[in-house]
Amino acid sequence: MTEKRAAILLVMDGGGDRGVKDLDGQTPFQAAHTPNLDSLAKSGQNGLLDVIGPGITPGSDTAHLALFGYDPASTYPGRGPLEALGAGLDSRPGDVAFRSNFATVNDDMVVLDRRAGRDFTEEEGKAFKEVIDKLTIEDVTVHFTHTVEHRGALILRGPNLSADITDIDPHETGEKILTCEAENEEAEKTARIINKMIEEVHNRMKGLKVNQEREERGLPPANVLLLRGPGKHQNVSTLQNRFGIRSAVIAGGALYIGTAKYVGMEHLPVDGQTGTIETNFTNIAKKTIEAVETGFDYLFLHIKATDNASHDMNYEEKILAIEKTDEMIGRILERVSDKIVIGITGDHTTPVTVGDHTCDPVPLTIWADFIRSDDVEHFSEFHAANGSLHGIRGKDVMNLLLGYAGHIEKYGA
Amino acid sequence: MTEKRAAILLVMDGGGDRGVKDLDGQTPFQAAHTPNLDSLAKSGQNGLLDVIGPGITPGSDTAHLALFGYDPASTYPGRGPLEALGAGLDSRPGDVAFRSNFATVNDDMVVLDRRAGRDFTEEEGKAFKEVIDKLTIEDVTVHFTHTVEHRGALILRGPNLSADITDIDPHETGEKILTCEAENEEAEKTARIINKMIEEVHNRMKGLKVNQEREERGLPPANVLLLRGPGKHQNVSTLQNRFGIRSAVIAGGALYIGTAKYVGMEHLPVDGQTGTIETNFTNIAKKTIEAVETGFDYLFLHIKATDNASHDMNYEEKILAIEKTDEMIGRILERVSDKIVIGITGDHTTPVTVGDHTCDPVPLTIWADFIRSDDVEHFSEFHAANGSLHGIRGKDVMNLLLGYAGHIEKYGA
Numbered sequence: 001m002t003e004k005r006a007a008i009l010l011v012m013d014g015g016g017d018r019g020v021k022d023l024d025g026q027t028p029f030q031a032a033h034t035p036n037l038d039s040l041a042k043s044g045q046n047g048l049l050d051v052i053g054p055g056i057t058p059g060s061d062t063a064h065l066a067l068f069g070y071d072p073a074s075t076y077p078g079r080g081p082l083e084a085l086g087a088g089l090d091s092r093p094g095d096v097a098f099r100s101n102f103a104t105v106n107d108d109m110v111v112l113d114r115r116a117g118r119d120f121t122e123e124e125g126k127a128f129k130e131v132i133d134k135l136t137i138e139d140v141t142v143h144f145t146h147t148v149e150h151r152g153a154l155i156l157r158g159p160n161l162s163a164d165i166t167d168i169d170p171h172e173t174g175e176k177i178l179t180c181e182a183e184n185e186e187a188e189k190t191a192r193i194i195n196k197m198i199e200e201v202h203n204r205m206k207g208l209k210v211n212q213e214r215e216e217r218g219l220p221p222a223n224v225l226l227l228r229g230p231g232k233h234q235n236v237s238t239l240q241n242r243f244g245i246r247s248a249v250i251a252g253g254a255l256y257i258g259t260a261k262y263v264g265m266e267h268l269p270v271d272g273q274t275g276t277i278e279t280n281f282t283n284i285a286k287k288t289i290e291a292v293e294t295g296f297d298y299l300f301l302h303i304k305a306t307d308n309a310s311h312d313m314n315y316e317e318k319i320l321a322i323e324k325t326d327e328m329i330g331r332i333l334e335r336v337s338d339k340i341v342i343g344i345t346g347d348h349t350t351p352v353t354v355g356d357h358t359c360d361p362v363p364l365t366i367w368a369d370f371i372r373s374d375d376v377e378h379f380s381e382f383h384a385a386n387g388s389l390h391g392i393r394g395k396d397v398m399n400l401l402l403g404y405a406g407h408i409e410k411y412g413a
Numbered sequence: 414m415t416e417k418r419a420a421i422l423l424v425m426d427g428g429g430d431r432g433v434k435d436l437d438g439q440t441p442f443q444a445a446h447t448p449n450l451d452s453l454a455k456s457g458q459n460g461l462l463d464v465i466g467p468g469i470t471p472g473s474d475t476a477h478l479a480l481f482g483y484d485p486a487s488t489y490p491g492r493g494p495l496e497a498l499g500a501g502l503d504s505r506p507g508d509v510a511f512r513s514n515f516a517t518v519n520d521d522m523v524v525l526d527r528r529a530g531r532d533f534t535e536e537e538g539k540a541f542k543e544v545i546d547k548l549t550i551e552d553v554t555v556h557f558t559h560t561v562e563h564r565g566a567l568i569l570r571g572p573n574l575s576a577d578i579t580d581i582d583p584h585e586t587g588e589k590i591l592t593c594e595a596e597n598e599e600a601e602k603t604a605r606i607i608n609k610m611i612e613e614v615h616n617r618m619k620g621l622k623v624n625q626e627r628e629e630r631g632l633p634p635a636n637v638l639l640l641r642g643p644g645k646h647q648n649v650s651t652l653q654n655r656f657g658i659r660s661a662v663i664a665g666g667a668l669y670i671g672t673a674k675y676v677g678m679e680h681l682p683v684d685g686q687t688g689t690i691e692t693n694f695t696n697i698a699k700k701t702i703e704a705v706e707t708g709f710d711y712l713f714l715h716i717k718a719t720d721n722a723s724h725d726m727n728y729e730e731k732i733l734a735i736e737k738t739d740e741m742i743g744r745i746l747e748r749v750s751d752k753i754v755i756g757i758t759g760d761h762t763t764p765v766t767v768g769d770h771t772c773d774p775v776p777l778t779i780w781a782d783f784i785r786s787d788d789v790e791h792f793s794e795f796h797a798a799n800g801s802l803h804g805i806r807g808k809d810v811m812n813l814l815l816g817y818a819g820h821i822e823k824y825g826a
Binding site for chain 1: 415460756783784785787788799800801802803804806807811812813814815816817821822823825826
């Protein structure tokens with residue numbers, strides 16, 4: 001009988017890179033001191049991963065859907081539902097969700113500040129939430145939560161909603177908020193609801209005491225919401241349904257938590273986990289070990305620090321993020337190496353020389369203490385090219401991990 | 414931000430080969446002196462390309478559609494429209510097009526010479542064109558042009574045409590021209606039009622002065638057209654529509670020009686470019702450099718000489734064609750290496766030991782001065798097998814080139 005193990009997918013966001021001149025042409029993965037990653041590469045299987053497909057530059061959202069074994073072409077709902085789930089809202093199939101900004105408008109709805117000063121306390125966020133969340137327009141209920149700074153997430157729940165609508169954000173100050181328009185007949189109701197909602201939200205927000213207090217402190221009042229990234233929550237089959245597994249996400253960033261929840265993962269919060277280099281790697285390792293030992297079948301671990309450093313074009317910080325991740329892997333292996341199958345990769349390449357996502361494939365290592373190894377000796381984009389996984393697609397990763405971990409039933413008899 | 418570059422696809426037609434005994438088992442690519450190709454292979458990415466799929470021997474037309482990023486299964490229109498476009502006719506979606514031969518029949522429509530002597534002057538071609546082109550049968554207009562020797566291209570334009578019809582060419586002299594028949598109900602109109610057209614064309618051609626003159630010179634008169642390769646022009650989305658790019662073809666052969674035009678490329682004529690070893694490689698390089706510098710996003714360069722030598726089973730000439738192409742690449746790199754992403758491959762294998770297309774994959778090298786290299790050091794079928802592109806399909810080549818060249822938008826956010 002095949003022994004069942006916990007499958008772990010560790011994603012170093014934007015981890016793939018190109019050769020860096022100041023590193024003698026090496027990539028950050030090559031230049032970093034990574035005894036644990038190298039050891040897994042050496043005794044594991046390696047390959048180059050086209051997360052979406054050759055030549056296609058993945059977004060973070062579509063990339064993760066693919067890595068979770070879903071075809072983004074049929075399951076990607078747009079950014080809104082993923083961010084809403086990540087922000088803790090209970091987005092459901094049929095809902096239309098958005099990312100939102102607190103903004104400042106004058107009496108003519110002309111935008112004076114698209115971020116209403118950017119800084120908001122938790123208390124302010126709660127006060128605004130109180131007048132927005134649960135608002136009802138016709139037969140549609142609004143769900144809202146404040147996240148960080150001026151940001152939030154908003155859900156519309158009701159029958160016959162559509163995300164095929166135009167933006168209300170003029171994207172420039174001094175311009176009036178735009179009327180939301182339907183891009184097709186099915187979306188007419190949604191556009192109407194949004195226009196009514198924005199008016200109502202403005203009326204409710206503008207007189208709030210917190211806004212008076214902001215103005216007294218010389219801060220712009222938050223008296224309207226701008227919306228972006230509309231998306232309709234699709235009816236996707238969960239990992240539980242597809243594979244009969246109990247799965248969880250351990251991540252700091254809302255988008256990653258949200259995308260994982262979208263396919264049915266639980267979120268396991270970790271004390272001190274953030275989307276930065278300051279995240280608590282030790283606690284992530286501890287939580288992972290705990291989850292393996294309490295019977296989770298699949299764990300998705302997300303490290304964002306590599307991508308932040310890449311967008312900042314800072315190879316030193318990227319190397320540091322990789323080395324801290326490597327140490328974290330060491331802690332996990334020390335405790336549960338005989339209970340797991342682990343896959344380590346990136347969701348896309350973000351070269352520090354470019355500062356943005358590119359289409360280059362990312363290295364993938366899959367390891368278990370029983371797995372047949374190949375000739376690769378180090379974890380890197382260059383070495384992975386010579387591995388036994390050859391070139392592989394993102395949506396095959398889930399099957400590989402769950403297959404080796406004993407969670408996919410024999411196909412046929 | 415990802416920098417935008419010109420993507421160049423250089424196809425050495427029939428370039429792939431098998432080991433040749435007289436070359437100590439090397440292929441022509443291995444035996445040729447190719448410092449530029451080897452340099453690109455060494456600092457680029459390499460792989461083996463199944464242009465259509467493993468085991469499938471590509472035709473030149475379907476191979477190029479795949480290399481342009483189209484699925485031949487849904488977009489291949491048959492040879493007619495591609496040849497018609499290549500011959501300079503304005504084939505459009507809905508048209509049915511053919512390749513044609515001038516032929517000689519007697520009064521009973523019995524074929525006496527399927528090529529009417531083969532040689533035709535430009536003036537003769539014009540005289541025949543005058544009585545065929547613009548001919549109207551029912552609501553269908555005929556468009557015709559003479560190309561080389563006895564060859565030409567013919568288009569039927571009108572409503573409800575179909576290419577599901579039988580051949581009128583008996584393929585043997587001494588046999589009567591066949592009646593065109595419909596293969597299904599939808600094609601009945603087209604079959605009727607063709608039968609009427611052939612009769613009318615015969616009546617118009619037979620009395621022409623050029624035919625009297627040909628007979629006076631002891632040449633067979635051209636008094637009918639034989640048709641082959643019927644195809645209906647499909648409604649394919651152009652490269653401009655799909656990728657927002659400006660693209661062009663630099664080729665000598667009509668089929669390659671036509672296939673490129675079919676997907677929306679402009680044709681950039683080059684002084685002295687032909688489909689033979691005598692083509693002006695220097696001028697092709699110059700035109701390429703000019704096109705890169707004037708802002709084309711994608712260029713398709715086609716070299717036919719490698720395939721001609723292969724069909725002639727002449728490895729020496731194939732090596733010469735490869736070496737001349739290599740020099741041409743050197744000229745291009747010297748001037749615009751920092752402005753391009755280049756892919757070099759064949760459309761199929763034509764072994765000099767076989768003299769015909771085979772299913773063997775072809776080598777592919779993709780290079781840009783920023784691209785992550787692999788361990789391959791030479792351009793050849795054998796070395797490419799160890800590259801980081803592994804095994805790849807023809808229709809991924811366009812995405813790879815445009816992806817690295819910055820012309821494909823991020824998928825997702």
